[in-house]
Structures are given as structure tokens and as C-alpha cells.
Amino acid sequence: MANVGMGVIGCGTWGTNHCRTYIQHPYADLIAVCDLDAQRAQETGETFGVDYYTDHSQMLEDDRIDAVAVVTPDFAHADPAVAAAKANKHIICEKPLATTRDDALRVVEAVKANNVQIMVDYHNRWNPPVFKIKEDIEDGKIGKVMSAYVRLNDIIWVATDYISWAAKSSILWFLGSHTVDILCWLFDDKVRRVFSVSRSGVLQAKGIDAVDLYQSTLEFEGGGVAQIENNWIVPNTNPYVNDYKLNIIGEKGMFNMDFSHHQLIQRFLEDKADHPDVLVRPTVQGKPTGLGFESIRDFVDRIYSGEEVKVPLETAAHVTCVILAIMESAQTREPVLVENIPV
Numbered sequence: 001m002a003n004v005g006m007g008v009i010g011c012g013t014w015g016t017n018h019c020r021t022y023i024q025h026p027y028a029d030l031i032a033v034c035d036l037d038a039q040r041a042q043e044t045g046e047t048f049g050v051d052y053y054t055d056h057s058q059m060l061e062d063d064r065i066d067a068v069a070v071v072t073p074d075f076a077h078a079d080p081a082v083a084a085a086k087a088n089k090h091i092i093c094e095k096p097l098a099t100t101r102d103d104a105l106r107v108v109e110a111v112k113a114n115n116v117q118i119m120v121d122y123h124n125r126w127n128p129p130v131f132k133i134k135e136d137i138e139d140g141k142i143g144k145v146m147s148a149y150v151r152l153n154d155i156i157w158v159a160t161d162y163i164s165w166a167a168k169s170s171i172l173w174f175l176g177s178h179t180v181d182i183l184c185w186l187f188d189d190k191v192r193r194v195f196s197v198s199r200s201g202v203l204q205a206k207g208i209d210a211v212d213l214y215q216s217t218l219e220f221e222g223g224g225v226a227q228i229e230n231n232w233i234v235p236n237t238n239p240y241v242n243d244y245k246l247n248i249i250g251e252k253g254m255f256n257m258d259f260s261h262h263q264l265i266q267r268f269l270e271d272k273a274d275h276p277d278v279l280v281r282p283t284v285q286g287k288p289t290g291l292g293f294e295s296i297r298d299f300v301d302r303i304y305s306g307e308e309v310k311v312p313l314e315t316a317a318h319v320t321c322v323i324l325a326i327m328e329s330a331q332t333r334e335p336v337l338v339e340n341i342p343v
């Protein structure tokens with residue numbers, strides 16, 4: 001079988017991680033990269049020894065490219081994804097699928113019309129403890145899932161320094177989308193109704209026009225209830241970028257997960273003590289490893305072997321609709337029914 005020719009659209013922090021994954025994957029050939037920023041496109045192309053473009057339409061004309069990674073900012077996924085689908089390329093799209101209903105609909109229609117595969121990179125489905133919980137739930141170990149609490153927050157550095165476009169996204173798109181996807185997966189259900197309360201001020205005082213936090217209640221169609229917390233204002237002294245805790249209660253059992261200071265390694269240096277990342281994206285023996293890369297590798301594996309990719313488009317579109325409902329609820333201070341788009 002021929003290797004999967006990959007193109008990467010968006011050569012920022014995470015786009016570079018995609019490139020690193022394709023370069024070392026035995027079934028992938030990185031063919032080209034694209035970034036609106038000409039210097040970034042050139043530097044990335046030269047680093048990985050591949051063609052580079054500033055216009056994704058031109059890159060998509062290359063017949064050697066079978067699939068593309070869309071790794072543009074959260075609000076800029078739809079145009080490259082639609083163009084890729086129309087060019088008959090499979091797609092791995094960074095989360096979320098889209099940040100508006102119209103954009104989500106455009107992507108869904110283009111993917112279906114052109115019969116290509118798309119996988120939104122909800123990589124918690126490759127996160128070992130979350131996967132273990134899913135496996136046990138499917139084995140019936142805790143019976144019907146009744147209730148959940150997920151706290152998935154970022155240290156404030158992510159909004160102030162890591163991404164330049166925080167004000168054009170939100171903690172809901174950046175991490176809340178992962179939270180909703182995890183819950184839909186674990187409950188094996190869709191969210192019917194949400195109620196959310198938000199607070200602002202800390203980020204605005206730092207010149208970033210973004211909401212600080214959302215506390216949201218999700219009611220699932222099958223009766224389950226979840227409380228989720230997403231904030232972008234955890235102090236930078238938190239030992240990990242994410243502050244991530246999860247509790248799931250079923251009819252006859254419960255899981256607790258704390259991923260935010262996993263204690264696998266404690267490092268004490270002259271000037272600081274910390275917990276270096278060994279689970280999300282460590283480099284081991286020169287290769288990118290960890291759950292942040294496993295999802296990307298899995299996409300290549302499945303496109304290579306002709307299998308269906310994980311993370312159904314229907315769920316990814318639903319996640320976008322749930323986040324839109326949460327934002328509406330936080331604004332109106334009323335419960336909001338989730339309005340799904342047809343997939």
C-alpha cells in the first residue's frame with residue numbers, strides 16, 4: 001500500500017507537532033506545508049525539507065497529497081477544511097470542528113458531498129486513563145452512567161502568551177470542546193439541554209477580551225447529568241498547563257481521575273520544582289510520543305489501511321452545537337436546548 005501523502009495547513013505550535021508526527025510515521029509522507037505567514041511557511045518547509053505555500057488552494061492541487069491537517073486557529077478551520085474536502089483530500093481537523101453553526105454546516109456538507117473522511121482531533125479518546133474508563137463503562141463495570149464532573153482548565157499563560165488569538169476564541173472552544181467530547185463519548189449520548197454561568201474580568205484587565213470562566217450543567221438525552229468547569233485563569237504556578245480532573249458516577253461504581261499533577265515525576269532544580277510532561281507530548285528516543293500525538297498517528301494508520309477514522313463527524317458537529325448553546329445560556333442566563341445540525 002502507498003504511504004499517505006500529508007499536507008499541513010497552519011504551521012504554528014501545533015502544526016509543527018503535526019509535521020513532526022508525519023515525518024517519523026512509517027505510513028506517512030509529509031509532502032507540503034502552508035501558512036498565511038510567508039516566513040513561517042518557508043521556515044517550516046525548509047525545516048522538514050518539503051514544499052511550502054501561503055495559499056492552501058495551491059497546495060491542494062498537488063496530487064501527491066492524500067490528506068491534510070487543518071491546524072489554523074480555532075475560528076479558521078472551515079475554509080481550509082471545505083477546500084480540502086472539495087479537492088478530495090481526507091482531513092484531520094484540529095479541535096473544534098468550527099466555531100459557528102454556518103461553518104460547521106459548510107464543513108459537514110463538503111465532507112459528505114465529496115465522500116472524504118474527516119477526524120476532529122479530540123485526543124482524549126487516546127488518553128490512557130480516559131480510555132480505561134471508557135473500556136470499563138463498556139464492560140458494564142459501573143452500570144448506567146448517571147453523573148459526571150469535569151474540570152478542564154488552563155493556566156492563564158495559555159490565554160496571555162501561548163496563543164495570540166485568545167480573544168477570537170474562548171476557553172470553551174479551546175478546552176471546553178474536549179470536555180464535551182469526552183462526556184459524549186463516556187455517556188455514549190448527546191447533550192439535550194445546557195445551563196451555564198460565566199464570569200469575566202481577570203483576562204480583560206490584562207488586555208485580552210475573553211471570558212475567564214464558564215460553569216455549565218449539561219443534561220443528556222438519556223437522563224445523565226454533568227457539571228463542567230472551563231477556565232483560562234488558573235495561576236501559572238500550577239504544576240501543569242492543564243488543571244484536569246474528572247469524576248464519573250454510575251449505578252454501581254465510580255471513577256476519579258486527576259491528570260493535573262500526576263506525580264509520575266517530581267523534578268527539583270535550583271530555581272524551581274515542577275512536574276515535567278511525560279504523558280501528553282514528550283519526546284522519547286527522538287520521537288514525539290504521548291496522547292497528543294497518538295490521535296494524529298491513529299488518523300494516518302486508519303487512512304493508510306482504509307478504515308473509518310475515530311471521532312464521528314456527527315459527534316464533532318454536536319460538540320460545536322453544545323458549545324454554542326453554552327455560550328448562549330451564559331449570555332441569556334436561561335437554560336438552552338441544543339440545536340443540532342443534520343449530519
Ligand SMILES: NC(=O)c1ccc[n+]([C@@H]2O[C@H](COP(=O)([O-])OP(=O)(O)OC[C@H]3O[C@@H](n4cnc5c(N)ncnc54)[C@H](O)[C@@H]3O)[C@@H](O)[C@H]2O)c1
Nearest residue numbers: 010011012013014015034035036037071072073074076094
Ligand atoms: N490537540 C491539541 O492538543 C492542541 C493543542 C494546541 C492547539 N491545538 C489547536 O491547533 C490549532 C492551532 O493552534 P496553534 O497553537 O498551533 O496556533 P498558532 O497561532 O501557533 O498557529 C496557527 C497558524 O495558522 C496560520 N494560519 C491562520 N490562518 C491560516 C490559513 N487560512 N491558511 C494557512 N495558515 C493559516 C497562522 O499564520 C499561524 O501560523 C487550534 O485550533 C488549536 O486549538 C490543539
